[in-house]
Amino acid sequence: MLDYRRFKEINDLFAKGQPEKARHLLMELQSRCIALRDELDMLKIRIQAFEDILYFTKNLYKENGFYWLKTAGVKQGPFCPQCYAHERALIPLEKSRHDLRCPYCNTAHTHSSPPCAGSNHQERQAKIIPFAG
Numbered sequence: 001m002l003d004y005r006r007f008k009e010i011n012d013l014f015a016k017g018q019p020e021k022a023r024h025l026l027m028e029l030q031s032r033c034i035a036l037r038d039e040l041d042m043l044k045i046r047i048q049a050f051e052d053i054l055y056f057t058k059n060l061y062k063e064n065g066f067y068w069l070k071t072a073g074v075k076q077g078p079f080c081p082q083c084y085a086h087e088r089a090l091i092p093l094e095k096s097r098h099d100l101r102c103p104y105c106n107t108a109h110t111h112s113s114p115p116c117a118g119s120n121h122q123e124r125q126a127k128i129i130p131f132a133g
């Protein structure tokens with residue numbers, strides 16, 4: 001912490017005609033201020049990291065073996081489960097003709113899950129046509 005009484009000490013030293021002592025004390029305070037500023041910046045970064053973790057804890061979930069992220073009420077994903085498990089990275093899977101593929105680790109996933117979120121595309125449902133009796 002910064003001891004604010006030191007500012008009064010500096011003022012008193014100037015008033016007593018001791019500018020060198022005052023200047024020395026001022027330099028000490030300056031270096032303490034710089035150290036506190038660095039500590040504050042580091043703490044802000046740590047708070048942001050904790051806020052990010054909290055956000056993911058609240059909004060990231062697993063469904064049908066894939067990770068999904070809810071942002072502003074919109075479901076995003078699916079994200080690669082391998083990349084998330086190994087590197088905590090959210091890599092959106094790309095849809096190809098026969099599977100979902102991760103562009104980062106190149107793992108192919110079968111279409112056992114719903115299609116990508118945000119798509120209004122309706123998957124064709126298999127229709128069972130009974131034999132004519």
Ligand SMILES: [Zn+2]
Pocket residue numbers: 080081082083084091102103104105106107
């Ligand atoms: Zn991956």
